[in-house]
Amino acid sequence: MTPFPAGLNRTWLPVCLSRELTAKPLSRQLAGVPLVLFRDAKGAAAALEDRCPHRNYPLSDGKVVDGAIRCPYHGWRFDGSGGCIEIPGTSEAVNAERLGARRIELVERHGAVFVRLEPDPQQPDLVLPPLLGDPDHDHFWWSQPPWKARALDALENILDPFHTNFVHDGLIRVSGKRQAVRQTVIQHADGVEVVYEQDEPDRGWMSRLLEGDRQRSVGRYYPPVTFQGRWEKKDSLTLCATAFFVPETQDRFRGFGCWTTPKGRAPAWLKRQAIMAFVRPVAVQDRRALERQYATIAAFGGPRFKSGPTDRVTTPLTRLYQGEALEPSVDGPNTIWL
Ligand code: FES
Ligand SMILES: [Fe+2]
Incomplete structure (x- = not known):
């Protein structure tokens, strides 16, 4: 009922704290867009649109298997960059990118996980208010x-x-x-x-x-x-x-x-x-x-x-x-x- 603030989609915003994010999928929403976050096999944080590209099942209902999130509906699996790395039931090659989920830009810094829905060429990097994370x-x-x-x-x-x-x-x-x-x-x-x-x-x-x-x-x-x-x-x-x-x-x-x-x-x-x-x-x-x-x-x-x-x-x-x-x-x- 009240419009989102201007530029929200181009702003880096925290969606969870580092300590809240494990290999277990975490469901979040930002500016009306459902997101799923998880950690891959190396512990790196990843964010995808929470919508399986196959038949739009929520990926956050799935499980992370060997660092990639598995959709519980037909078992397609997506790595942290959104690439589709497995389709159970076929031996044909999978085009990871074409069948991939939408990756959301993410930066983990100072104990929080920041994402942004759209790139901003004017402001590519995460800029935070002063003192936040200052080592002193x-x-x-x-x-x-x-x-x-x-x-x-x-x-x-x-x-x-x-x-x-x-x-x-x-x-x-x-x-x-x-x-x-x-x-x-x-x-x-x-x-x-x-x-x-x-x-x-x-x-x-x-x-x-x-x-x-x-x-x-x-x-x-x-x-x-x-x-x-x-x-x-x-x-x-x-x-x-x-x-x-x-x-x-x-x-x-x-x-x-x-x-x-x-x-x-x-x-x-x-x-x-x-x-x-x-x-x-x-x-x-x-x-x-x-x-x-x-x-x-x-x-x-x-x-x-x-x-x-x-x-x-x-x-x-x-x-x-x-x-x-x-x-x-x-x-x-x-x-x-x-
Ligand atoms: S809806 Fe996700 S694998 Fe089919
Ligand atoms: Fe107050």
Whole structure:
């Protein structure tokens, strides 16, 4: 019901984490296209369209045999490049390419498996937001089962601080006691960045626990479906989160998050546990909010939004999502109350 964002098919997007992918076929969907992923005999990740080219049985129902996926209907077998390498019941030569399944471009990097549905001659390589996978930092990934909501609303949610006093009351901020925060919205041709500066830390207990003496945070939208947030103290990073809201269909997305922290005294596993203790309840709250919102949008046959003075990010976000380039500008700092 809501169009996919512009350029989605030409964008590298995560579809699973490396640790989720084994020799067992994994079924995924990206922008309405069913995919099957598996590891070949050498452990290399492969992605094919999840449709047997013979009679269109889903390959993800099959099994990987000697590194090639076997369709359970008539037993045709396809290697990681999609080539048909076996047709049971005939001794005639098989034209691997003509009878092959459609291969999907794939790159496995920094613990996640990225695919792209269409090539982009302008941008052949996978380009990720800064810090993601940087060897001087600790990282961990987290993924979620799909949420029944629109990726655009999830992007707006993660860029929007005003819901935190309500939806995350007590965790991130509190509803009863607000404080002044300076918000600056910076438009770039290919993204929008929102900077928050404040003299006191947020009052939610998780914010206090995790962020230390944070003074500044920056959220940036990388079209079409990626967000990166950085929380900074005086001259250094305390936390960074990169989130991908990957549309499976027009009304369902799968979220992937990578958390990045500077290497330091605390071991990576401990930081992971501390961060997850915070992220899990926040995600439960956001999921509920987004699914309630989507159910209402669906009941009325589509969204009809009115934006107020707290929605400064909505217009640049929506324009970028639709594939427009923005004229560079700076709006702020404006004082808001969070
Ligand atoms: S449908 Fe797959 S082998 Fe026939
Ligand atoms: Fe939220």
